[in-house]
Amino acid sequence: MKPGIPQFANYEGGYRVQPGDPMYADLNGDGKIDDNDRTTLGSPIPKFIGGLSNTFTYKNWSLNVFFQYSLGNKILDYNKLLFETTGTFNKYTNNYASYANYWTPENTDTDIPRLLKPYNRGDVQSRAKPKVSSRVIEDGSFIRLNTVSLSYSIPKTILSKVKVSSASVSFSAQNLWLWTKYSGQDPEVDSFNNNAAPKGLGYNVLTNSNAYTSMTGGYDRSQYPRAKVFNLGLNVSF
Numbered sequence: 001m002k003p004g005i006p007q008f009a010n011y012e013g014g015y016r017v018q019p020g021d022p023m024y025a026d027l028n029g030d031g032k033i034d035d036n037d038r039t040t041l042g043s044p045i046p047k048f049i050g051g052l053s054n055t056f057t058y059k060n061w062s063l064n065v066f067f068q069y070s071l072g073n074k075i076l077d078y079n080k081l082l083f084e085t086t087g088t089f090n091k092y093t094n095n096y097a098s099y100a101n102y103w104t105p106e107n108t109d110t111d112i113p114r115l116l117k118p119y120n121r122g123d124v125q126s127r128a129k130p131k132v133s134s135r136v137i138e139d140g141s142f143i144r145l146n147t148v149s150l151s152y153s154i155p156k157t158i159l160s161k162v163k164v165s166s167a168s169v170s171f172s173a174q175n176l177w178l179w180t181k182y183s184g185q186d187p188e189v190d191s192f193n194n195n196a197a198p199k200g201l202g203y204n205v206l207t208n209s210n211a212y213t214s215m216t217g218g219y220d221r222s223q224y225p226r227a228k229v230f231n232l233g234l235n236v237s238f
Helices: 078-083 097-101 156-162
Strands: 048-058 061-071 074-077 137-139 142-153 166-180 229-237
Touching (some): 074 078, 156 166
Antiparallel strands (some): 048 061, 061 142, 074 137, 142 166, 166 229
16 A cells, blocks of 8 residues: 555554555554544434424315424444445355445445455454444435325215214325435334344444344344335214
């Protein structure tokens, strides 16, 4: 690599940086990249959350619309960490199609590291494993059209003929539309992880503070996506 550019701490018999490896910031300015350059990259807790609901009525028709929003939270896209890398991490598995754009001497305009063979030595501590970095941290802000409900009350002049006091027909839908810059399936994520590794190893192994919780906000590890739900109802009173 170029002289004067900070690189990974070298270990005896270990690995030296090559073109196509990730480049990390030397945050403490000691001329090398190691555990002392770790930093906080954001919080999964939104700065603002809320919603907006309104009901519109016209004669026998009623329409309710509910928007939900979240602003200022960060998401760790662990899927990208898994499926846009090679080496001993996630070896012998399919990757995202985007990994076809990995670094080569002919393809240098990319943020996807070079190809590594399984069990090849990696960038730090001789491990071919990706590190949690700003490349996999994304803005989780979103606006979601959460619920739309439309109902029609049948006129009493019609109901009196069939001896019904009131009746209405309704249609509702959930999760109709989502606006977000997050590249994953859904920005509202919290994933379960039962990794038995010691906690606090976020530099190499990402684990929760409690391995048996499903409340790990902002951690996207292939959580099942939210479904669109449609309901048709009939309410009758005699």
